Amino acid sequence: xxxxxxxxxxxxxxxxxxxLLAVKDLHTWFELRKWGFIRTGWVRAVDxxxxxxxxxxxxxxxxxxGCGKSSLAKTILGLNTPTRGxxxxxxxxxxxxxxxxxxxxxxxxxYVMQDPYGALPPxxxxxxxxxxxxxxxxxxxxxxxxxxxxxxxxxxxxxxxxDFLSKFPHMLSGGQQQRVVIARAIILKPxxxxxxxxxxxxxxxxxxxxxQLLRGLQRxxxxxxxxxxxxxxxxxxxxxxxxxxxxxxxxxxAEVDDLLDDPKHPYTxxxxxxxxxxxxxxxxxxxxxxxxxxxxxxxxxxxxxxxxRCPVMIKxxxxxxxxxxxEPTREHxxxxxxxxxxxxx
Amino acid sequence: xxxxxxxxxxxxxxxxxxxxxxxxxAVDGVNLTLDxxxxxxxxxxxGCGKSSLSRAILRxxxxxxxxxxxxxxxxxxxxMTFNDELFxxxxxxxxxxxxxxxxxxxxxxxxxxxxxxxxxxxVHGSTQDLDEAIDQARRMLRMVGVPQDxxxxxxxxxxxxxxxxxxxxxxxxxxxxxxxxxxxxSALDLLTQANIMNVLKAVKQxxxxxxxxITHDIATSxxxxxxxxxxxxxxxxxxxxxxxxxxxxxxxxxxxxMASVPTLREKKTLEFIPGQPPxxxxxxxxxxxADRCEARFARCSEEPPVFTVRGGRRxxxxxxxxxxxxx
Ligand SMILES: Nc1ncnc2c1ncn2[C@@H]1O[C@H](COP(=O)(O)OP(=O)(O)O)[C@@H](O)[C@H]1O
Ligand SMILES: Nc1ncnc2c1ncn2[C@@H]1O[C@H](COP(=O)(O)OP(=O)(O)O)[C@@H](O)[C@H]1O
Ligand SMILES: [Mg+2]
Ligand SMILES: [Mg+2]
Numbered sequence: 001x002x003x004x005x006x007x008x009x010x011x012x013x014x015x016x017x018x019x020l021l022a023v024k025d026l027h028t029w030f031e032l033r034k035w036g037f038i039r040t041g042w043v044r045a046v047d048x049x050x051x052x053x054x055x056x057x058x059x060x061x062x063x064x065x066g067c068g069k070s071s072l073a074k075t076i077l078g079l080n081t082p083t084r085g086x087x088x089x090x091x092x093x094x095x096x097x098x099x100x101x102x103x104x105x106x107x108x109x110x111y112v113m114q115d116p117y118g119a120l121p122p123x124x125x126x127x128x129x130x131x132x133x134x135x136x137x138x139x140x141x142x143x144x145x146x147x148x149x150x151x152x153x154x155x156x157x158x159x160x161x162x163d164f165l166s167k168f169p170h171m172l173s174g175g176q177q178q179r180v181v182i183a184r185a186i187i188l189k190p191x192x193x194x195x196x197x198x199x200x201x202x203x204x205x206x207x208x209x210x211x212q213l214l215r216g217l218q219r220x221x222x223x224x225x226x227x228x229x230x231x232x233x234x235x236x237x238x239x240x241x242x243x244x245x246x247x248x249x250x251x252x253x254a255e256v257d258d259l260l261d262d263p264k265h266p267y268t269x270x271x272x273x274x275x276x277x278x279x280x281x282x283x284x285x286x287x288x289x290x291x292x293x294x295x296x297x298x299x300x301x302x303x304x305x306x307x308x309r310c311p312v313m314i315k316x317x318x319x320x321x322x323x324x325x326x327e328p329t330r331e332h333x334x335x336x337x338x339x340x341x342x343x344x345x
Numbered sequence: 346x347x348x349x350x351x352x353x354x355x356x357x358x359x360x361x362x363x364x365x366x367x368x369x370x371a372v373d374g375v376n377l378t379l380d381x382x383x384x385x386x387x388x389x390x391x392g393c394g395k396s397s398l399s400r401a402i403l404r405x406x407x408x409x410x411x412x413x414x415x416x417x418x419x420x421x422x423x424x425m426t427f428n429d430e431l432f433x434x435x436x437x438x439x440x441x442x443x444x445x446x447x448x449x450x451x452x453x454x455x456x457x458x459x460x461x462x463x464x465x466x467x468v469h470g471s472t473q474d475l476d477e478a479i480d481q482a483r484r485m486l487r488m489v490g491v492p493q494d495x496x497x498x499x500x501x502x503x504x505x506x507x508x509x510x511x512x513x514x515x516x517x518x519x520x521x522x523x524x525x526x527x528x529x530x531s532a533l534d535l536l537t538q539a540n541i542m543n544v545l546k547a548v549k550q551x552x553x554x555x556x557x558x559i560t561h562d563i564a565t566s567x568x569x570x571x572x573x574x575x576x577x578x579x580x581x582x583x584x585x586x587x588x589x590x591x592x593x594x595x596x597x598x599x600x601x602x603m604a605s606v607p608t609l610r611e612k613k614t615l616e617f618i619p620g621q622p623p624x625x626x627x628x629x630x631x632x633x634x635a636d637r638c639e640a641r642f643a644r645c646s647e648e649p650p651v652f653t654v655r656g657g658r659r660x661x662x663x664x665x666x667x668x669x670x671x672x
Contacts, residue, residue, distance in 0.1 A: 212617070274539035279591055280567055293506060
């Protein structure tokens with residue numbers, strides 16, 4: 001076999017010199033316990049993940065529910081402790097940041113949670129919600145705080161600002177609440193925003209507006225953006241590179257148009273096949289999608305995790321050995337044995 | 346969408362709820378027609394009254410009903426004239442069945458799948474013979490892709506996708522004239538969603554079923570649609586064939602909604618609708634979409650009637666008054 005294009009996992013060889021964030025061989029496993037104290041196994045929510053993100057770059061991590069997206073987000077944010085692997089931010093290893101350095105790291109990353117209804121404490125006014133991060137990070141001058149609140153709200157098109165400041169979250173629509181969440185995430189002028197399904201609880205007609213605001217901010221302020229979603233149809237509009245996640249792994253990555261126009265991994269192909277664009281013609285065709293369900297992360301299949309559902313699985317190989325990362329075309333990488341004999345160019 | 350003896354005709358259907366804050370006008374004067382053997386999709390954003398409409402059609406009413414009136418005809422029979430006992434015996438499951446929202450979580454946990462699926466037959470239907478009913482249930486389960494050995498299991502032993510298929514089999518088992526599907530795939534993962542849509546397409550073809558598919562997801566709705574209706578703030582604002590609707594939606598709300606749907610295969614300019622739908626406690630007097638509508642004009646402060654235009658399409662918007670073929 002001519003394994004010319006193998007990029008070894010976990011060695012960090014792929015990380016870019018200008019990386020704002022670099023994640024290497026990251027594992028986040030959760031203990032499975034019986035009766036609260038006997039460990040019976042692990043849920044491998046994030047299982048050997050490598051990727052990096054340049055300053056000001058927008059990437060999307062796409063995968064179905066339960067594949068480990070939120071676990072990955074929380075590990076990057078420092079809310080989950082990695083079981084193994086490292087995270088570098090601006091070249092600094094952050095897995096071991098403590099005290100002031102930890103505070104600094106938190107101020108550099110804005111977090112937009114999945115559910116705006118759960119993200120905002122109901123008893124705090126919009127003013128207090130936005131003031132809190134500033135107070136925590138030592139902005140002592142009240143006038144400066146006010147100025148920054150007004151700035152963030154204006155960026156989120158929540159004007160006139162005075163109409164909102166004294167309101168409480170429940171008085172706002174879902175879309176407005178999500179703007180508050182985003183305003184809170186950007187008020188410390190972070191270098192990176194992690195947006196975990198930022199619009200999946202919202203209706204179609206307001207989703208686009210929120211995503212456009214987020215993408216606009218990211219460009220204007222040159223912030224890195226990790227857009228996490230299960231909705232592949234939005235990524236072309238709101239990101240530059242896509243990572244496809246399946247059962248704890250990033251199984252494919254490429255620049256957006258490249259990935260959508262020329263998917264390599266059979267799972268990515270299946271996802272694209274499964275998604276409808278509004279068209280009356282859809283009613284007269286069947287979609288060729290594999291059956292089955294995503295595997296349990298506590299007991300994933302041997303070899304490639306997609307092999308039990310894969311229409312082109314190679315017997316004797318895919319169910320036995322974990323595929324390494326191949327690079328069938330430039331900057332287009334995938335964990336799939338189909339590409340074992342394809343050269344890198 | 347011409348009238349046909351075995352189709353569905355809904356006229357001036359209202360379902361209002363009493364709440365502490367006032368009367369919620371969840372279904373507020375809905376008119377629909379659907380020929381038998383066709384599928385109507387009803388799309389609309391959350392809270393516009395879609396689930397209430399399906400409950401109104403199947404008379405599954407909560408206690409706090411304030412107003413429930415209108416006519417629901419199956420063929421020539423107006424089932425609204427039936428008393429509750431008659432409706433339960435002769436309509437529900439037998440002539441109209443439903444796969445409710447989150448049906449897969451609503452199955453009885455202590456009854457085997459095949460017995461639950463057989464239940465509509467035993468309680469309402471053709472047979473009193475248990476074996477025969479179970480046979481029929483198994484046939485239906487096989488048709489929707491639930492293998493034999495799964496049929497004998499309990500709901501908790503099955504994945505969400507398999508349970509949802511069982512709920513669909515249960516709705517189909519008594520060969521009803523009409524099946525209501527309320528967001529049948531929204532809680533499932535993407536590949537499972539596509540597989541279940543494939544199942545519904547096959548069922549539709551093989552059994553010539555009449556479906557109403559209710560969803561907030563416009564792209565998915567096109568997978569099954571022969572006809573399409575758009576619901577906004579308790580009312581149907583447009584009813585067209587799917588061909589017409591997906592190519593050229595008429596109502597300004599439908600147009601905006603379509604423009605807000607991201608497409609995978611082509612890159613278009615995405616739009617959004619500023620503002621939010623009105624409260625159903627006290628909806629505006631005129632057109633309910635007017636304050637979010639770029640095309641609004643003086644007339645819109647009055648409630649528009651439903652105009653029939655362009656070969657039978659119906660649209661509740663004053664813009665179409667001049668080309669209307671009725672009234
Ligand atoms: N704190 C936790 N403890 C144990 N298991 C967890 C925890 N967080 C997530 N999981 C499990 O990890 C898997 C991945 O979950 P998650 O990261 O939320 O996926 P996604 O965001 O893609 O839906 C799931 O099986 C979930 O139950
Ligand atoms: N039993 C009820 N009592 C009071 N209000 C209700 C009841 N059921 C639904 N509603 C309200 O009716 C409106 C329409 O709800 P629903 O029919 O569930 O909409 P959809 O299915 O389109 O999301 C909402 O405002 C909802 O809160
Ligand atoms: Mg998640
Ligand atoms: Mg509903």
